[in-house]
Amino acid sequence: MSAKPWLDHRVLVTVGTGGVGKTTVGAAIGLEAARRGKRALVVTIDPARRLADALGIGELGHEPRTLPREVLRKAGIEGPGELVAMMLDTKRTFDELVSRYSPDEEALERILANPIYQNLTDALAGSREYSAMEKLHQLHSAGEYDLIVLDTPPSTHALEFLDAPRRLTGFLQSDFLKLLFRPALVMGRTGFRLFRFGSATVLRAMERLTGIGFLRTISDFLLAFESMLEGFTTRAAEIEALLRDPVCGFVLVVGPDPEQARRALDFSARLQEDGIGLMGLVMNRVRTWPGSGPVPELDEVEAKRITEWLAKELAEGNPPFDPKRTARNLVGTLTRQALLARRDAEVCAHLEKALALPPEAVRRIPLFSEDVHAPETLRRMASYLFGNAADV
Numbered sequence: 550m551s552a553k554p555w556l557d558h559r560v561l562v563t564v565g566t567g568g569v570g571k572t573t574v575g576a577a578i579g580l581e582a583a584r585r586g587k588r589a590l591v592v593t594i595d596p597a598r599r600l601a602d603a604l605g606i607g608e609l610g611h612e613p614r615t616l617p618r619e620v621l622r623k624a625g626i627e628g629p630g631e632l633v634a635m636m637l638d639t640k641r642t643f644d645e646l647v648s649r650y651s652p653d654e655e656a657l658e659r660i661l662a663n664p665i666y667q668n669l670t671d672a673l674a675g676s677r678e679y680s681a682m683e684k685l686h687q688l689h690s691a692g693e694y695d696l697i698v699l700d701t702p703p704s705t706h707a708l709e710f711l712d713a714p715r716r717l718t719g720f721l722q723s724d725f726l727k728l729l730f731r732p733a734l735v736m737g738r739t740g741f742r743l744f745r746f747g748s749a750t751v752l753r754a755m756e757r758l759t760g761i762g763f764l765r766t767i768s769d770f771l772l773a774f775e776s777m778l779e780g781f782t783t784r785a786a787e788i789e790a791l792l793r794d795p796v797c798g799f800v801l802v803v804g805p806d807p808e809q810a811r812r813a814l815d816f817s818a819r820l821q822e823d824g825i826g827l828m829g830l831v832m833n834r835v836r837t838w839p840g841s842g843p844v845p846e847l848d849e850v851e852a853k854r855i856t857e858w859l860a861k862e863l864a865e866g867n868p869p870f871d872p873k874r875t876a877r878n879l880v881g882t883l884t885r886q887a888l889l890a891r892r893d894a895e896v897c898a899h900l901e902k903a904l905a906l907p908p909e910a911v912r913r914i915p916l917f918s919e920d921v922h923a924p925e926t927l928r929r930m931a932s933y934l935f936g937n938a939a940d941v
């Protein structure tokens with residue numbers, strides 16, 4: 550467990566299940582880094598454009614985009630800090646990778662034109678995660694940013710990220726593939742032809758089923774890829790090392806409900822198994838009681854007493870509404886809010902205790918009355934993450 554302040558990291562990865570606020574929290578972290586004079590980059594691979602929405606800017610693409618000064622000013626940032634955002638394009642990241650590792654122009658063209666490669670990014674489980682990791686590594690190595698925040702896409706198993714590099718190289722080096730295609734790979738195209746007319750009956754049947762050139766396409770793909778395998782494997786090892794480096798921190802975002810708390814515990818356990826500590830926990834959308842005092846315990850008797858008192862007070866002002874009914878509704882609403890606030894506080898306390906994180910690693914953000922899609926609201930969120938969060 551790293552005791553380093555959040556913004557002293559070089560890479561922060563926001564993780565968590567769907568819709569909990571990973572993108573928004575990631576954007577708020579980036580914004581705070583910029584407010585403190587850093588050059589920060591927030592990378593998202595969420596195709597839903599939520600990052601652009603949260604930052605209150607129009608479009609985001611594969612090229613990093615520096616936020617205009619006026620957007621930063623709206624978030625109260627006047628200093629020299631910069632916030633850059635980008636929405637990663639999986640296919641382009643893969644193309645960039647392949648062009649880096651291909652030994653020559655011909656191999657590059659062959660692989661880019663190969664139908665298997667063209668479908669690889671969709672077909673291969675975890676390829677989106679892999680390309681995010683790859684991009685992260687690339688951006689980190691380039692050293693252009695003080696802080697990179699990687700916002701991960703929704704996934705039931707956010708740990709797919711950690712497994713992605715291993716899974717991809719594992720797939721490319723798998724015994725299954727070797728068994729099927731090694732003879733062809735070793736002997737080149739002539740060997741492949743021999744192999745093709747050998748005993749691979751099932752594959753030949755598949756070829757008939759799928760139309761022309763199925764085996765040839767696979768063989769071409771693997772031949773071309775083989776030359777890049779070493780590059781990929783080395784890179785995967787470097788990515789894994791980066792994720793375990795103390796410069797990198799994982800921020801788990803979670804909503805205050807028991808099911809999410811349970812998943813958060815699983816997640817943290819898996820991280821630990823992989824030798825990675827959770828750096829921070831953000832409990833988002835926590836329902837709170839207004840002010841900083843304790844949440845009142847309103848039992849039925851107490852609620853009735855307050856209702857009667859309130860109805861009397863309201864009636865004295867001769868209001869244009871029914872004072873009794875209004876008092877009942879108001880107290881009912883407050884009672885419900887107190888109940889929800891108590892329940893959320895219990896879930897948060899349970900999770901904090903179970904994860905055994907130090908207090909400075911845990912942040913709570915209240916449920917705002919509106920969605921976060923402007924720099925001003927994002928700034929508010931950042932103040933809960935980095936400012937005086939005592940009222941939550």
Ligand SMILES: Nc1ncnc2c1ncn2[C@@H]1O[C@H](COP(=O)(O)OP(=O)(O)OP(=O)(O)O)[C@@H](O)[C@H]1O
Pocket residue numbers: 565566567568569570571572573574595599701702703704833834835914915916917918919920921922
């Ligand atoms: N504290 C909050 N109060 C109110 N609304 C919030 C809060 N945090 C996030 N939201 C809203 O919740 C929605 C989901 O947030 P966000 O897109 O950041 O979640 P996510 O975890 O990135 O989702 P996904 O898993 O789909 O990528 C957004 O509309 C956002 O504005």
Ligand SMILES: [Mg+2]
Pocket residue numbers: 571572573595599700701702703
């Ligand atoms: Mg998101």
